[in-house]
Amino acid sequence: xxxxxxxxxxxxxxxxxxxxxxxxxxxxxxxxxxxxxxxxxxxxxxxxxxxxxxxxxxxxxxxxxxxxxxxxxxxxxxxxxxxxxxxxxxxxxxxxxxxxxxxxxxxxxxxxxxxxx
Amino acid sequence: xxxxxxxxxxxxxxxxxxxxxxxxxxxxxxxxxxxxxxxxxxxxxxxxxxxxxxxxxxxxxxxxxxxxxxxxxxxxxxxxxxxxxxxxxxxxxxxxxxxxxxxxxxxxxxxxx
Numbered sequence: 001x002x003x004x005x006x007x008x009x010x011x012x013x014x015x016x017x018x019x020x021x022x023x024x025x026x027x028x029x030x031x032x033x034x035x036x037x038x039x040x041x042x043x044x045x046x047x048x049x050x051x052x053x054x055x056x057x058x059x060x061x062x063x064x065x066x067x068x069x070x071x072x073x074x075x076x077x078x079x080x081x082x083x084x085x086x087x088x089x090x091x092x093x094x095x096x097x098x099x100x101x102x103x104x105x106x107x108x109x110x111x112x113x114x115x116x117x
Numbered sequence: 118x119x120x121x122x123x124x125x126x127x128x129x130x131x132x133x134x135x136x137x138x139x140x141x142x143x144x145x146x147x148x149x150x151x152x153x154x155x156x157x158x159x160x161x162x163x164x165x166x167x168x169x170x171x172x173x174x175x176x177x178x179x180x181x182x183x184x185x186x187x188x189x190x191x192x193x194x195x196x197x198x199x200x201x202x203x204x205x206x207x208x209x210x211x212x213x214x215x216x217x218x219x220x221x222x223x224x225x226x227x228x229x230x
Contacts, residue, residue, distance in 0.1 A: 033218060042205060042222045043160070056217055090160065092218075104209070105150065106218055110159035 002027055004109035006091050012115045013081050021076045021112045025093030031055065032074040033106065034066055035090040043090060049074060061085075081116045088113055123206060123221040131229050136193040138224040140206030141186075147209050149182055149189050154203045154223075163191075163204075198230045 005024040013019050025032050031050045035043040036059075045058035049068035060066075063081075068074045078085060094106040123140045130136055142149070148167045152160040166173045166182045166189065173180045179192040193200055206221045 035220075043220045045219055048218075088157070092160075094218075104148075105162055105165050106207070106209070107162060108152070108160040113157075 004091055004093050004107055006109035006112050008112060009110065010113045012117060014117055015081055015083065017081050018077065018079045019081060019114060020078070021089050021114070023074045023076070023091030023109060025072050025074070025091070026107055029093035029095055030072065031094050032068055032072070033092040034074070034076050035092065037088045037090060037111070039087070046076070078114070083116050086114060086116045123224045125224060126222070127225045127227070129227040129229065130196055132196060132198055134196055136196050136200070136226055136228070138191045138204050138226070139188060140190070140221045141188045142208045142221065143187065144208070144210055146184075150207045150209065151180060151191050152205045152207060154205065160205065196228045198228050201226060201228045
């Protein structure tokens with residue numbers, strides 16, 4: 001079965017540069033989530049989109065922005081990169097209305113490793 | 118973490134033993150999901166338990182949910198070395214018609230062969 005696809009898998013950038021991560025959700029999933037996981041830490045929710053509109057916002061820095069496109073893929077743009085932005089960035093997708101909310105499983109991609117040097 | 122705590126933070130057991138991990142959360146939820154993460158890899162969905170369920174089984178996994186205590190436990194029976202990973206619970210709640218999904222802080226399980 002198709003899974004959540006993220007690209008690139010690995011990215012190395014210098015401080016103050018810009019990076020863009022892409023996420024392709026599972027076909028027919030209408031909700032996309034972005035998470036950041038620093039070394040040895042739990043995943044932190046950044047932002048989510050439903051039907052191309054931002055549905056929730058977590059601890060996403062102002063230097064980051066994201067959007068969901070008409071084909072439901074999403075991009076996370078990170079500018080003025082800092083060393084502390086080095087992390088594993090996960091994208092996840094789900095159906096908003098899966099089984100009346102109570103049963104909508106969220107599926108994760110393999111993540112994109114961002115290293116800022 | 119953004120939602121709750123898991124305990125223990127780390128657990129080391131021998132192959133064949135059972136492993137129990139606990140998760141507590143703060144807000145009302147629709148469901149709670151457990152994930153496994155091998156080092157540097159993605160999160161693999163293990164099991165989902167709805168807020169109106171108290172116990173669920175899947176293979177060697179047994180999950181319980183106590184909404185009155187806002188806690189859940191994951192039991193892995195007859196553990197194997199391949200079960201070595203970090204385990205996260207994640208809660209799903211609906212707010213303003215949108216699904217909010219947050220992780221606990223994870224338990225690092227080491228199963229020694």
